[in-house]
Amino acid sequence: MRIGELAARTGASVRSIRYYEKQNLLGATRSHGGQRIFDEEAVERVALIRRLLDAGLTSRTMAELLPCITDAAVRTPYLALRLHEERQRILDQIERLGRTVAALDAVIGDFGGGDGGNLAVRRRGRRPVRLRRRTPAT
Template structure:
């Protein structure tokens, strides 16, 4: 499939796809005239890339974690990187849960007081 279809099927722009290629996150066959052609599995690869971006990784890190043309054998170094990123991610999840709980307690306090007309606890004190 060509770039437009891949873009449409993954919900990202063609500009983003070219950017991913520039960052070595994605490769493409080229037709004789120079147009990019992608296989089916590119769709899933884009999803993976987006997922890792959403997890806060930058393109360099994503490239390091997803070597796509090596022989499928993990090096100890790669394993170590994966482990480190997993732990980072875990820490961020913990922090976000804490933040969510803090929001929850503010919301509970505020909505309870809405009816009584009492003052709400200041969000900073939650």
């Protein structure tokens, strides 16, 4: 199947599929015209890649672990060890972000004009448009 069909069947963008191939997470053959041709297993492979991305694994870590995940014959305790290490890495990130939020709350308290929880940011898409005070309900 061509890249567009794979994208449609998996919900991944064509750009993402090209990235997966570039990172050696997904293989394709080439037609005489140079177009990528994917086999039927690519649908499951893309689903697995997206699942691992959702779980916080980097493409580098995935490239390292995918052979262990997809082939039970080469699955070793190393896989469980690496997955636990990745889990700890994510927990460490969460802890650092918690400290960052606490520091920002302190800055808001010192310079934000009082109760930071009383400010509302209106958003258009992802960008803040303006900051306004919420008025208490009467």
